[in-house]
Amino acid sequence: MDLILPDYGLLFWTGLVFCLLLFLLAKYAWKPILNAVNAREQKIQEALDLADKTRAEMQELQAENEKILKEARSERDALIKDAQEIANKLVDEAKNKAKIEATKIVESAKVIISMEKAAALKDLKNQLAGYSLSIAEKIVRGDLASDEKQKALANKLADDINMN
Amino acid sequence: MTAKNTLFKLVFNFILLLFSFGFLSNLHAEKKEEFNVNEMIMHHVKDAHEWHLWGSEHDGVSLYLPVILYDKEFKVFNASYFYHGIHESQKDAKTGEIFTFYKGVGLAEGYALFHEKIYKLEEGKIHFKEGHPHNEKPLDLSITKNVLSLFIGVFLILLIMLSTARFYNKNGAVSPKGIAKFIEPLILFVQDDIAKANIGEHKYKKYVPYLLTAFFFILLNNLLGMVPILPGGANLTGNISVTLFLAMCTLVLTVFSGNKNYWRHIFATPGVPIPILIIMVPIEIVGIFTKPIALMIRLFANITAGHIIILALISLIFINKSIAWSALSVPMALFISILELLVAFLQAYLFTMLSALFIGAAVEEEHH
Structure with a gap:
């Protein structure tokens, strides 16, 4: 029966000791422990949040980088294309110019050549005429050296004229 | 000097x-x-x-x-x-x-x-x-034996908890090491899964010191009771005086933290007609006391029963006056001892959890 009857002595000591324990633990154990643990929990949460934020930022940055890279690439392509076009144009232009120049040169050369030729021909003609005159003079001088010969020539010339 | x-x-x-x-x-x-x-x-x-x-x-x-x-x-x-x-x-x-x-x-x-x-x-x-x-x-x-055991148990709790607290005081908010590594999960368990879960997000903080103290007081004394020789062996948490005091603490906490809503549910349960209230109110008043009484009896009976079973099993050897019986009674006593280890934790958990539940019911706000 006394198993289920409370004993005042033990009740007194339990009360006293438990209250003391509660006071001591609340002040010197639970408070610092829970403060530290909760502070740590907060710290961890903050660190996690920061990590998430940083990761998002990194992702954003990466996306931006990729975008910039893509833009740069397309710009480069465009630049190369433009440069090629310009180069092609320049080459074509140069080619055309050269062609025109060449034709011009050839033409002027032709003109000069023909002019020279004409001059040379004229000169030749003049010289030939001179030579012919001198020859003719010589011939005529020889033919006219005697009366007979003058007569024969005159006849001959007259014949020629007739024949013509 | x-x-x-x-x-x-x-x-x-x-x-x-x-x-x-x-x-x-x-x-x-x-x-x-x-x-x-x-x-x-x-x-x-x-x-x-x-x-x-x-x-x-x-x-x-x-x-x-x-x-x-x-x-x-x-x-x-x-x-x-x-x-x-x-x-x-x-x-x-x-x-x-x-x-x-x-x-x-x-x-x-x-x-x-x-x-x-x-x-x-x-x-x-x-x-x-x-x-x-x-x-x-x-x-x-x-x-007495129980009072001395109480002193030893409380001394051990203080030793463990103060050295845990010293770790945090020295190192600040870092991950636990040494004894703190073992104690911290239990403290967090009481704080989060017992106090916060049953009392509610906004009001649990005030009751955590009591619940933690009660939890470790019961747990450590349960475990000390399982040690067969000094400093253990006393049946402290299986003594009705001790469980009576602990249950009284819960009763006092419940009654003094009861809000308007709690008392109205006892004396004027909404939606109950007055003639029925005449029957209901005495029942509700008895209900205030039966809860802590159940706490008191549960802890006392569980721990005492564990001690009795182990002793009875060991007694088999002496009743039959033959050491051959130890082949049966020792394995069985060992099994019950392991079960009692579980019960030591379980009863500490149950007592604190139910205390938190009763307090939670007392401070609960009205639902709309």
């Missing part, structure tokens, strides 16, 4: 005197009693003024504990004045049954110890009537 030293020595000697080892008197050695299971188990489960260490009868060794009585004045002496006192027998006035008790000598003169309870002698006698002494009892504030 010397005065302080002398005082310290005096107090130390006094304490040493109060706790004295001794051999059980040989007074009842002549009549060899049969092994009485009931008596043995009850002796182990109940409180005592000695801490029995080993042996029995001729060669029993016990630690005798201080007796503190208040009988008009305080009387402090060692319990050996009873155990080494006079062994007397007396007849029951009605049934004629013979009871034996220890009659105190020396400082314990005028008192007698019967079934670990101290009675005041009347004309040098205890008057037994139908198995119960009818003598006056002085207020017994002795450091």
Whole structure:
């Protein structure tokens, strides 16, 4: 029966000791422990949040980088294309110019050549005429050296004229 | 300095005197009693003024504990004045049954110890009537086995918790190491899964210190009770006085933190007609007390039952007077011991959880 009857002595000591324990633990154990643990929990949460934020930022940055890279690439392509076009144009232009120049040169050369030729021909003609005159003079001088010969020539010339 | 030293020595000697080892008197050695299971188990489960260490009868060794009585004045002496006192027998006035008790000598003169309870002698006698002494009892504030066990348990809790707290004080909010690594999950469990889950996000903080203290007090004393020798072996959390006090704490907390909503549900449950309220209100009032009483009985019965089962299983060997029985009783006692380890945690959890639940019901806001 006394198993289920409370004993005042033990009740007194339990009360006293438990209250003391509660006071001591609340002040010197639970408070610092829970403060530290909760502070740590907060710290961890903050660190996690920061990590998430940083990761998002990194992702954003990466996306931006990729975008910039893509833009740069397309710009480069465009630049190369433009440069090629310009180069092609320049080459074509140069080619055309050269062609025109060449034709011009050839033409002027032709003109000069023909002019020279004409001059040379004229000169030749003049010289030939001179030579012919001198020859003719010589011939005529020889033919006219005697009366007979003058007569024969005159006849001959007259014949020629007739024949013509 | 010397005065302080002398005082310290005096107090130390006094304490040493109060706790004295001794051999059980040989007074009842002549009549060899049969092994009485009931008596043995009850002796182990109940409180005592000695801490029995080993042996029995001729060669029993016990630690005798201080007796503190208040009988008009305080009387402090060692319990050996009873155990080494006079062994007397007396007849029951009605049934004629013979009871034996220890009659105190020396400082314990005028008192007698019967079934670990101290009675005041009347004309040098205890008057037994139908198995119960009818003598006056002085207020017994002795450091009994359970009280000493209580001191040891509380000392251990303080040691563990203060060293855990020191770790955090020294290192700040870092991940736990050493003893803190073991204690922290339990503290967090009580805080988050017991207090916060049952009381609610906004109000739980105030009750966490009590719940934590109750949890570790019950847990550690449950575990100490499972250690078969000093400093364990006392059935502290299986003592109704201890569970009564703990349940009273929960009752007081519940009643004093009850809000308007809580009291209205007891005295004027919404939606219940008045004639039924006349029946309901007494039931609800009884309900305030049955909850902590259930707490008290649950812890007491579970822990005491565990002790009784283990002792009964071990007793099988002595009942049958054959060591062969240990092949059965030892494995079974081991199994029950492991079960009791679980129960030690479970009961600490249940007590705190239900306390938190009752407090949670008392502080709950009205639902719309």
